Amino acid sequence: MVGKGEESMSELFQWLEAIRDRGEYVHDQLSHATPVFALSRPEGILLVGVGLGQSKIFEIYDRHALAALGNPVDIEKIRQTAIEAAHLEGFNRSPQDVTMRRLMSYSLSPALKTSFESVFQPPLIVEGVFTEVGETPEDDILMEFTHDGNFGVVHDGLAVVSSNTAAATQAKDWLRQRLKPHSNRNRVLGLLLAMWQAMANGERIGNSTKSAQLDTVDLGGRVLEMALLDRKTPHKVKYQALAGDA
Amino acid sequence: MNPSTAPQPRMDGDFLSLLPEHPLSRVLASNPQALAGHQIEATTVLAFHYNKGVLMAGDHRATADNLIFSDRVEKILPLDSDSLMAIAGSPAVALEMARTLETSFEFYRRSQLQTMSLQAKTRALSQLLKENIPMVMQGIGTVVPIFAGVDYSLPKPAPTIHFYDPLGAQFETANFASSGSGSGNVKSILAFQERWGSPAPHAMDLKQATTFALRLLTTAAQFDSATGGVDPRVNRYASVYSLSPGEVRKITDEEQAQWWGKEKKA
Numbered sequence: 485m486v487g488k489g490e491e492s493m494s495e496l497f498q499w500l501e502a503i504r505d506r507g508e509y510v511h512d513q514l515s516h517a518t519p520v521f522a523l524s525r526p527e528g529i530l531l532v533g534v535g536l537g538q539s540k541i542f543e544i545y546d547r548h549a550l551a552a553l554g555n556p557v558d559i560e561k562i563r564q565t566a567i568e569a570a571h572l573e574g575f576n577r578s579p580q581d582v583t584m585r586r587l588m589s590y591s592l593s594p595a596l597k598t599s600f601e602s603v604f605q606p607p608l609i610v611e612g613v614f615t616e617v618g619e620t621p622e623d624d625i626l627m628e629f630t631h632d633g634n635f636g637v638v639h640d641g642l643a644v645v646s647s648n649t650a651a652a653t654q655a656k657d658w659l660r661q662r663l664k665p666h667s668n669r670n671r672v673l674g675l676l677l678a679m680w681q682a683m684a685n686g687e688r689i690g691n692s693t694k695s696a697q698l699d700t701v702d703l704g705g706r707v708l709e710m711a712l713l714d715r716k717t718p719h720k721v722k723y724q725a726l727a728g729d730a
Numbered sequence: 731m732n733p734s735t736a737p738q739p740r741m742d743g744d745f746l747s748l749l750p751e752h753p754l755s756r757v758l759a760s761n762p763q764a765l766a767g768h769q770i771e772a773t774t775v776l777a778f779h780y781n782k783g784v785l786m787a788g789d790h791r792a793t794a795d796n797l798i799f800s801d802r803v804e805k806i807l808p809l810d811s812d813s814l815m816a817i818a819g820s821p822a823v824a825l826e827m828a829r830t831l832e833t834s835f836e837f838y839r840r841s842q843l844q845t846m847s848l849q850a851k852t853r854a855l856s857q858l859l860k861e862n863i864p865m866v867m868q869g870i871g872t873v874v875p876i877f878a879g880v881d882y883s884l885p886k887p888a889p890t891i892h893f894y895d896p897l898g899a900q901f902e903t904a905n906f907a908s909s910g911s912g913s914g915n916v917k918s919i920l921a922f923q924e925r926w927g928s929p930a931p932h933a934m935d936l937k938q939a940t941t942f943a944l945r946l947l948t949t950a951a952q953f954d955s956a957t958g959g960v961d962p963r964v965n966r967y968a969s970v971y972s973l974s975p976g977e978v979r980k981i982t983d984e985e986q987a988q989w990w991g992k993e994k995k996a
Contacts, residue, residue: 543840567841568748575745575833721811721836 502603510600510631513555513609514647518684519655520551521676522613524624524641526665528715528722529615532676534684534706541709543723544614545570545582549713552612553645554631559610565595566614579720584616584625588635597633607631613643617713617722621665646683654689655679662695670698673710677701745837746830746857774912774950774957775805775816777876777891778920779905779932780939783974784878784889786814787943789912789951790959790969792821801959806969808978810835812880813851814971818910819873819896823865827858827873848879852892852900859898872896874909880975887975905932912950912957919946937989940970940981944990962990 520533520540531551533540539559542550544566552559569591574582592614599608608631616625626638628645642659646652662675677696682689684704710726717724740747775788788805791798807815807828815831817824831854838846846854855877865871877892877900893907894900905924908916923942924930934942944960947968951957960968967990970981 538843542843545840564841567837571745571833571837571840572748575749575829719811 499603503601506600506603506607507632510607510609511647514553514611514631517553517647519644519646519652519680520553520612521645521679522551522615522626522638522643523663523672523676524621524626525672526621526715527712529617529624529626529713530669530672531613531615531711531713532673532680533709534677534680534703535709537707537709539709541711541725543711543721543725545574546579546720547617547713547722548582548584548587549615549711549723550612551615551643551645552610553647554608554610554612558608559612561608562592562596562610562612566592584614584627588614588627588629592629593633593635595633596629596631600632611645611647613638613645615643615713617715619715621715644679648683651683651686651689655683658689658693671695674698677708743838743842745834748837773805773818773910774908774916774947774954775818775876775910776908776913776916776920776943776946777814777816777878777906778924778939778943779889779891780934780936780972781932782936783972784814784891785936785939785943785970785972786816786876786878787940787947787968787970788816789947789957790966791951791957793956796955798958801966803959804969806971807832808971808980809851810839810845811976811978812845812882812973813848814878814973814978815855816876816878816909817873818875818913820865820871823862823871824873824875827855827862827875830858831855845882847883848881848890851879852877855894856898856900859894859896863897866896876907876909878973880973882975889973889975910957912947912954915950915953916946919949936972936981939972940986941989943970944968944986962986 518534523530531541531549533551539556540551540553542563544550548570550563550566566587569587570582596608611630614627618624621641624641626643627635628638628643629635642656644652644655659675659679663672674695678693681696682693712724712726713722714724773789777784777786786806790801790803792800792803803821805817809815809832815828817828834854835846835851859873862871862873874896875894878889880887880889891903891907892900893903893909906920920931931942944962947960951960960966965987967983967986970986972979972981
């Protein structure tokens, strides 16, 4: 006869097993997705991804944007959750009260964690970076998040989001050595797309890796999605889709 | 569950259907008695076509009966990059309507990844006015707005002017619209100028149109005690905005002063 304590232990073990399996399943699904980038610059925050057009880079609120990768339906769910939470907060209080920290801590992260741990529901296959533009690059907030609700602030103004964390770290190091505040937009884009190509093709990233040529870069039949949270604009809406975004 | 009390499915991109799920907000005052007593209202706001789009202007005065409540009220409100609203009537209700529309338009654009059509925008304002009918019937909280928005369904996108009655009926106007207690005088001058003026308002450039709007508001204030807060002779200027496809532009007090001064010298 199995005691009540042993039954509970068994259920707990099964739950932990299920969580571990879900983690592996989500990781496997995300390994097919290509990276997205967010970069704090003097003129604002630049967000870059490669997708099907309006599939990776999104406006969330006046000063907020999202770059995400994963299952399109799941990206859509987290995007809608963020937009609803931001607009309700902005309407009920004020647009200044819509902050990345509160959105992430009280709306998005709990939603992702609950979804991940609800073992009888399919998990959300999505990761990305939420951004909030400030008065200066030092005031910018970039928050990377993972499918299980974990999130962290990026302190050096450069986010490279990919399920392949080792490649993302290499790409960040490579970019950090080459990106300068005065680099022009094409130079920045060439460097980001070089990393996109290397990571998408599983190539080794090193000193021999060259910046991509914008007119000849192979995006695998997809389109460049790019937006700027424009720090300088006098308008309250800072998001500006840039050419290349379908 | 009784079908009439069953929750309605939420419409995609509709901010208003999201609000009841979060009862912290109050779209419109649910207790009109709370507004009993002195109502703050009266105004002159106007909109007309000039040669690059629509110019919308309003005075700054709010009155409560015979009292001047404020001479610093902003009555022209940009809702998004393609629409403007001029409010006349009770500011408590009108400002809340403008804020609700502003959030609704942006919510739709961001969540649906496309802008709301002009027809949907004018209808959204109609809907808010219809919801406000109980307040109107009690003689308080009446709002008679003017709306200007860019019609992208036209072969050449251009801004259009719409006016409303307090019950929510919406009409598009060919040339101009005015609302508020001082609107009678303004409409007469606009009609006269449109027919016999040289230049007619629709042929004016931005500077001429701005100066003309200042003259209209100053004249309205001369005959209507509830219109005021605008007098270029003593450096008090109006709320003036221009609307053209993709651009809402505020005409600053400095620009108004400069253009008014040139007009005076000419």
